Amino acid sequence: MVRYVLRRLPSAIVVLLIASVVIFFILRLAPGDPAASLAGPDASEATIQAIRHKLGLDEPLVTQYVIWLRGIVTGNPGDSYILHAPIAQLVGESLLNTVELALGALVLALLGGSLIGYLLGVVRARWAQTLLSGLTSLGIAVPTYVSGVLLILVFGVTWRVLPPGGIGPGFSDFALGWQYLLMPAIVLSLPTGATIARFLASSMRQTLDQDFIQTGIAKGLRRRRLMLGHVVPNSLPPVLTILGIQIGQLLGGAIIVETIFAWPGVGQLLLQAVTGRDYLLTQDLLLIAVLVFIVVQLVTDIIDAALDPRIRLERA
Amino acid sequence: MTIRTSPEELALQSATATPSGAGGASIAPSPSRGSRAGRSGLLRGLRTPSALIGLSLVVVIYAAGLLAPLIAPYAPNAQGPDAFLAPSAAHWFGTDEYGRDLFSRVLFGIRQDLIVSVVAVPIGAIVGTVLGTLSTISKWLESVIQRIFDVSLAFTSLVMGVTIAAIIGPGLPAVLITVSLINVPLFGRLAHNVVRGLRSRDYVTAARIVGAPPMRVLFRHILPNALDSLIVQAALSLSLAVFIEGAMSFVGIGIRPPDPSLGSLLRNSINFLSRAPMYAIAPMVVVTALVLAFNMIGDGLNKGLLRR
Numbered sequence: 332m333v334r335y336v337l338r339r340l341p342s343a344i345v346v347l348l349i350a351s352v353v354i355f356f357i358l359r360l361a362p363g364d365p366a367a368s369l370a371g372p373d374a375s376e377a378t379i380q381a382i383r384h385k386l387g388l389d390e391p392l393v394t395q396y397v398i399w400l401r402g403i404v405t406g407n408p409g410d411s412y413i414l415h416a417p418i419a420q421l422v423g424e425s426l427l428n429t430v431e432l433a434l435g436a437l438v439l440a441l442l443g444g445s446l447i448g449y450l451l452g453v454v455r456a457r458w459a460q461t462l463l464s465g466l467t468s469l470g471i472a473v474p475t476y477v478s479g480v481l482l483i484l485v486f487g488v489t490w491r492v493l494p495p496g497g498i499g500p501g502f503s504d505f506a507l508g509w510q511y512l513l514m515p516a517i518v519l520s521l522p523t524g525a526t527i528a529r530f531l532a533s534s535m536r537q538t539l540d541q542d543f544i545q546t547g548i549a550k551g552l553r554r555r556r557l558m559l560g561h562v563v564p565n566s567l568p569p570v571l572t573i574l575g576i577q578i579g580q581l582l583g584g585a586i587i588v589e590t591i592f593a594w595p596g597v598g599q600l601l602l603q604a605v606t607g608r609d610y611l612l613t614q615d616l617l618l619i620a621v622l623v624f625i626v627v628q629l630v631t632d633i634i635d636a637a638l639d640p641r642i643r644l645e646r647a
Numbered sequence: 648m649t650i651r652t653s654p655e656e657l658a659l660q661s662a663t664a665t666p667s668g669a670g671g672a673s674i675a676p677s678p679s680r681g682s683r684a685g686r687s688g689l690l691r692g693l694r695t696p697s698a699l700i701g702l703s704l705v706v707v708i709y710a711a712g713l714l715a716p717l718i719a720p721y722a723p724n725a726q727g728p729d730a731f732l733a734p735s736a737a738h739w740f741g742t743d744e745y746g747r748d749l750f751s752r753v754l755f756g757i758r759q760d761l762i763v764s765v766v767a768v769p770i771g772a773i774v775g776t777v778l779g780t781l782s783t784i785s786k787w788l789e790s791v792i793q794r795i796f797d798v799s800l801a802f803t804s805l806v807m808g809v810t811i812a813a814i815i816g817p818g819l820p821a822v823l824i825t826v827s828l829i830n831v832p833l834f835g836r837l838a839h840n841v842v843r844g845l846r847s848r849d850y851v852t853a854a855r856i857v858g859a860p861p862m863r864v865l866f867r868h869i870l871p872n873a874l875d876s877l878i879v880q881a882a883l884s885l886s887l888a889v890f891i892e893g894a895m896s897f898v899g900i901g902i903r904p905p906d907p908s909l910g911s912l913l914r915n916s917i918n919f920l921s922r923a924p925m926y927a928i929a930p931m932v933v934v935t936a937l938v939l940a941f942n943m944i945g946d947g948l949n950k951g952l953l954r955r
Contacts, residue, residue, distance in 0.1 A: 346797045353798065354810070361814045472939045474890050476897045477931045480913055480920075484927060488920040495920075583805035590898045591917070602898055605813045613813050621801045 335636045335643045343629045350621045355396050358610050365610055369412050386412070386611075399614065408615050413607035418615055421600060426619075428498060429596030432588065433581045435516030436523065440577075444524035448531030452539075452566070453558065463528075470525025475584055479518040479591035486514065496593040515592040519584050523577045530573045534566035541565070568638050575631025579624040688875065692951020693944075701943030704936050709764075712757030719751035724905045731923045740929045744919065752907035753929050759819065759901075759908040760937060763892045767823040768884050771830025776877060778831065779838030780865070783846060793839075796832035804829055804887070805894055812900035822901045826888045837880050841873040875952040882948055886941030893934050909934040 366383035367374070383389050387398060402408040408418045451463045487495030499511030538544065539562060547557045586598030597616060604612035636643040692698055711718060727746030734741045740749035782792035802810055808825040815821055845851060846869065854868050895901030896910030904911060909930040916927035
């Protein structure tokens with residue numbers, strides 16, 4: 332197991348390093364001079380130079396890259412040009428909000444996805460199959476920006492039962508906070524939940540064809556015991572894998588959902604950074620996004636390997 | 648649908664199933680079929696009910712977009728005296744905050760997706776397929792190219808969009824580049840797996856033994872058989888492309904105002920949901936229909952081409 336982890340780790344680190352180089356150097360190719368735009372239109376050349384020096388933009392690119400990486404690793408990535416606040420603090424606050432949203436979405440996706448997936452896997456009636464698989468198709472296909480606006484239109488504007496946006500008091504007053512969390516979390520959970528449902532259902536169908544299930548039936552196991560004790564546990568590995576990939580992609584979905592519901596998370600911060608041409612903040616957030624994806628992927632692979640010796644020993 | 652336990656296959660599959668993008672249908676190579684049978688499989692796939700519905704939706708919507716200059720009753724950016732008119736015979740979907748005709752704006756908005764579909768997806772598909780095929784030639788090329796795919800997959804759909812918008816600024820070019828780049832590893836991984844699978848098949852070995860040059864083996868014997876999987880991926884990629892265009896325009900890094908796109912129309916409509924619900928509903932219906940339609944075509948093709 333340790334050997335498997337050691338084998339997977341270098342390639343993850345290589346990918347992360349390449350990604351950081353890409354993020355850093357390609358962003359520097361972008362037109363526009365952050366020092367000039369920060370100084371304002373009337374600033375003298377000397378002022379711009381001074382700002383450039385203060386931001387370290389007059390150093391060679393490679394030096395800047397090293398300083399940037401060192402800043403991130405030591406937890407001191409500097410200040411945002413446009414928001415005039417320490418990046419660590421900005422990212423920390425918004426990351427907390429995004430994690431709240433993502434956790435809410437994940438809980439809903441797991442509950443809804445496993446329920447529908449389980450039903451889809453065991454129900455035989457044709458109409459129920461059509462209905463349930465139609466639901467999962469819709470969940471996967473309907474873009475989050477459509478389902479989000481639709482929910483606001485119905486529950487926020489027409490019936491006025493839920494707040495149409497904002498974050499509310501959050502976890503500090505959860506009795507009120509959950510009302511703000513509910514719609515964004517549902518929207519973010521739909522594609523993930525539908526994907527979980529599909530994978531669980533088809534994995535269960537495959538498991539049901541296995542010989543040990545026949546044995547279970549033959550020795551007279553009760554249906555519930557057979558399903559929950561034998562079929563479901565043996566159907567989980569592919570679901571875990573897809574779940575890992577989905578979690579790695581939640582940030583991309585969060586950018587959209589946070590925009591719809593004015594949720595002050597990292598997605599919103601990233602958009603602010605990009606439209607305000609704040610390189611430093613943009614770089615840091617992009618690196619975080621890529622890092623999250625790679626780490627989740629790695630953890631998923633390791634869990635897979637722990638569950639399945641065939642993966643662990645492959646090409647060892 | 649089939650389930651795979653190999654993580655790489657799963658990554659490939661779910662890479663198409665990005666948040667609310669295309670997905671679901673699994674892609675498995677069906678290497679034993681010849682190109683002629685493959686073509687009848689294409690027809691068989693397109694004749695499935697889901698593909699037929701999907702195809703008609705796409706044809707109707709894209710024809711409306713293509714013919715927008717002829718059909719649209721008003722110029723898309725022409726402002727009128729009356730804001731937020733309710734739907735009527737003169738303005739089928741009503742008007743927006745500047746008195747612009749929403750029906751015309753939706754029609755012209757479809758054209759952005761049309762451009763992305765016919766430009767960005769083919770570019771990404773061709774580059775990805777070429778890279779994926781190249782990566783089967785030598786171990787060295789394989790590790791370099793697969794690393795490139797790994798890195799680009801780490802920029803998941805909209806994160807890629809934000810990165811490109813940060814470099815070249817928001818706009819249609821950013822959308823086109825994003826959609827192309829997202830598709831490169833999707834087609835690349837797929838082409839790599841399918842071609843590698845085909846290379847070890849008996850008829851390919853036979854062709855090589857009778858002395859067919861490597862390029863002829865590749866173009867006559869391998870790629871035609873790999874086409875089935877690539878076609879199914881193309882349908883799913885088109886669905887993803889429409890999703891990405893809408894998403895980028897929605898969050899403000901895609902098509903810029905005043906030009907209409909389905910995503911930016913939807914974004915603007917949020918502020919006026921109670922006054923003008925049609926403002927939101929029209930682009931919602933069209934963009935969902937397009938994404939769903941391409942998925943349905945993908946499902947149908949998947950049945951016709953890849954399942955036996």
